[in-house]
Amino acid sequence: MEYLDFELPIKDLQEQYTKACKIGEDSAVDVSDTCKQIEKKLKETKKEIYKNLTAWQRVQLSRHPNRPYTLDYIKALCGNSFLELHGDRNVADDKAMVGGLGKIDGQSFMIVGQQKGYNTKTRQYRNFGMASPEGYRKALRLMKSAEKFNLPVLTFIDTPGAYPGLEAEERGQGEAIARNILEMTRLKVPIIVVVIGEGASGGALGIGVGDKVMMLENSWYSVISPENCSSILWRSWDHKEQAAEALKLTAKDAKRLKVIDSIIKEPLGGAHSNREEMYKTLSKVISESFQELKNLSPKDLVETRMEKYLNMGVFKS
Incomplete structure (x- = not known):
């Protein structure tokens, strides 16, 4: 440990x-x-x-090397029912973005999420959880397939951000993320989003639009990481703790600001301290969320989702 x-x-x-x-x-x-x-x-x-815990300490917990990743949750929740699907049918199969069909408590879901590596070799293979344009296009392809077959969509967010490399920009990183946000707002099936670790910048938003958006207790969700915020404002990473507090990136802050709908409690010590308990809690929350959404018509789903996001950031003087 x-x-x-x-x-x-x-x-x-x-x-x-x-x-x-x-x-x-x-x-x-x-x-x-x-x-x-x-x-x-x-x-x-x-x-x-x-x-x-301070905001920075929660950021540290979200990056704990023993913390469960997307495929850990998928394996625990779906068992052998998960069928991974590959490729964006355009450029390549992005290993940082995984997705496929799986059953949770007897209900089929199209599951999409960012996957990090466990050691140096797998971190390079998964590009540290930073998806390229083809990753977001793969995610969109799977979500559109879910809509076609009337399947709910479940996404797991855990990324330090979208891949910022030159080749990613050449292939349209910004357009791919923007397209996903647009298409997810009008997807005619229920969308459940769970931030399981890091939720940074557009890399998280690319699969982060949903009817139910939830965060694990020790995850974070923000426009920028504390280190990068510190380097921009103070030209150094030395003020990352101060930046973490100022960014209001914790689950409690996001709930108070109405960026998310609910917080999923973790076992004492974090999700990695008792994985089985975390898996059971998450399975229950996902099933309950789907029960709340399954009887809504496609029109009501889209209208409610759009209204929810249009109201974010609005205030009365």
Whole structure:
């Protein structure tokens, strides 16, 4: 298990607890009371740390190397029913954007999401979760297929942004994202969006328009990452913590600003600390969201969705 800087007190207590239990196992000394005391202290410390997280600490948790990625959720929620579909039928198959058909609680979904890698090799293979134009065009192709067969769309957002390379711009990165936003606003089937990790810039918006938009408790959603914001304003990454606070990028901020509809609670310590619990929670939330949307007519879906986004950022003086 890897620990972040602010989690070091938890690491120390966990090591003490492990050592104490091992002493009890390897000798005749009764250390049960000591183990109980350390365990109690460990639980209290966890609650104290995770209930007072700063915006930057939540950004760190969203990037935790043990955190589940899109394909982890798909495998857990769909089992063997998931059929991955490839290619944009134009240029290539973008490995940073995955998608296909899968069943969750007996209901078929067209599932699309950004996928990061687990190590150096797979991170390069997945381009660090940064999709190119063909990735967004693949996503749109799958969503249009879902509309044709009257299937709900489920998207998982987890990206540091769309790929900013020269070749991506040459192939129309901006147009591809803008086209997706336009087409998703008028898609005639339910769209459920879940931010599972990082939700940065247009890279997130390219698959982020939905009837129900939700964020995991320790994910973030913003026009720019804290590091890049800091480098623009202060010409240095040293002010990333300050930038994270100013950007209002946490799930609570997004809910308060009505950018999202709801927050999905994570297990204590983050989604990676108890994956099975996280999978069960997410499956339940997705099923409940679909039940709320499934009886709406295509016309009502589109009208409600458009009204929702037109009202964002509107205020009365």
